[in-house]
Amino acid sequence: MFNDPRPANVANRNFAPPVAMPRKTGRSVIKIILGIIAALIALLLGLIVLLLIGVETGPVALLIGLISATLPVPVYLLLVLWIDRYEAEPYWMLGTAFFWGALVAVFFAFVINTAGSVAVAILTNDMKAAETFGAVISAPIVEESSKALILFIFFFWKKDEFDGVIDGIVYAAMVGLGFAMTENIQYYGKAVTKGGDALTFVFVLRGFLAPFSHPMFTSLTGIGLGLARQSRNALVKFIAPVFGLLAAISMHAIWNGSAVMFGGPGFILMYILIMVPAFFIMFVVIALALRREGQIVREFLTPDFHGGLLSQQEYDQLGSLRGRMGASFNALSRGGFRSWQACRQLNQTASELAFHRSRVARGISTADAREREAAYRQALEDLLKQLRSK
Numbered sequence: 001m002f003n004d005p006r007p008a009n010v011a012n013r014n015f016a017p018p019v020a021m022p023r024k025t026g027r028s029v030i031k032i033i034l035g036i037i038a039a040l041i042a043l044l045l046g047l048i049v050l051l052l053i054g055v056e057t058g059p060v061a062l063l064i065g066l067i068s069a070t071l072p073v074p075v076y077l078l079l080v081l082w083i084d085r086y087e088a089e090p091y092w093m094l095g096t097a098f099f100w101g102a103l104v105a106v107f108f109a110f111v112i113n114t115a116g117s118v119a120v121a122i123l124t125n126d127m128k129a130a131e132t133f134g135a136v137i138s139a140p141i142v143e144e145s146s147k148a149l150i151l152f153i154f155f156f157w158k159k160d161e162f163d164g165v166i167d168g169i170v171y172a173a174m175v176g177l178g179f180a181m182t183e184n185i186q187y188y189g190k191a192v193t194k195g196g197d198a199l200t201f202v203f204v205l206r207g208f209l210a211p212f213s214h215p216m217f218t219s220l221t222g223i224g225l226g227l228a229r230q231s232r233n234a235l236v237k238f239i240a241p242v243f244g245l246l247a248a249i250s251m252h253a254i255w256n257g258s259a260v261m262f263g264g265p266g267f268i269l270m271y272i273l274i275m276v277p278a279f280f281i282m283f284v285v286i287a288l289a290l291r292r293e294g295q296i297v298r299e300f301l302t303p304d305f306h307g308g309l310l311s312q313q314e315y316d317q318l319g320s321l322r323g324r325m326g327a328s329f330n331a332l333s334r335g336g337f338r339s340w341q342a343c344r345q346l347n348q349t350a351s352e353l354a355f356h357r358s359r360v361a362r363g364i365s366t367a368d369a370r371e372r373e374a375a376y377r378q379a380l381e382d383l384l385k386q387l388r389s390k
Contacts, residue, residue: 046103049110049182057189065189068199069181072207080173080215083286085321086293087351089170093161097150097171101178105146112142135260140252147175148221148245155225159364163355164230165289168222176215183214213255216282220248223285232362251278294319300354309381318350331387339387346383352376
């Protein structure tokens, strides 16, 4: 675990005044009321979507579809959260992203896509044209735009929690998983009405072969926003989010179009030639983004290492995923759950400090930047003392 090899006069030095960490969850009464109202509206929109699906499929099929769609979701959520290794995002923002996709984005997509398809059917008197328009043009544009809206809200109004590509991918994946869950209720419900074999086929197709399609599409928007946040170039800041959203729409259109226009063989060919490589490219992007976050942690914790707050071992552990995992395992095996929890808090606090300094260095600062700096350092020192005493 964390040992303190430094001389006593260095180990006991106070590096920051004892200040309390700023409470991120503190909200004014007005904000709490607005938040409750927004949550109730989102819940109402989600219930309307379920009602519309139930009218189409019947109550029994709706219930089976609901169960089938929600069963694998916890596993996918854990996989997405595992990506967020250095600076874990606030649970309320992750939950907001997920339920935005599951309740709000789905509602607007359902209404607008249906209205667009009906309009095309009336104008052309061709149901095939309406189906193609809905799948290839309307759905990609409407769905990706509705999912992306919450990402842009986070990007502009929660700058202290949207630091780069990993954050963009994590928030986007949460939105996509929520959207896919509700969408799958409809697909599974329709399959139930056609028999058990149809449900099994659709469940395998959407639950196992293509569970990350929506998260991957929306992640392209998240990557664009993440690159914009990382860059200091004004042109990149403008182009990257736009290009990311357009890429998400295009990939979504290719995905839908291959099935609608070319049938099963075309879909399988597209899946092999485009989607599988895209998944691997996404893994590479995640790996590179995690590597960059590790570099940020090491760079902006260097003053604490040189100043004596962190030992060489602690500095090395905090600057790599393997080191953090090893420290957490050692804390659990030697000190139990409380020690493991303190180690996790140390990792998070060190990341918060490093990314706060990175934001300040890039000109993304707040009025309380110095107070946050002092608070993070004090919390870091307290956690180090706690772990070293074990």
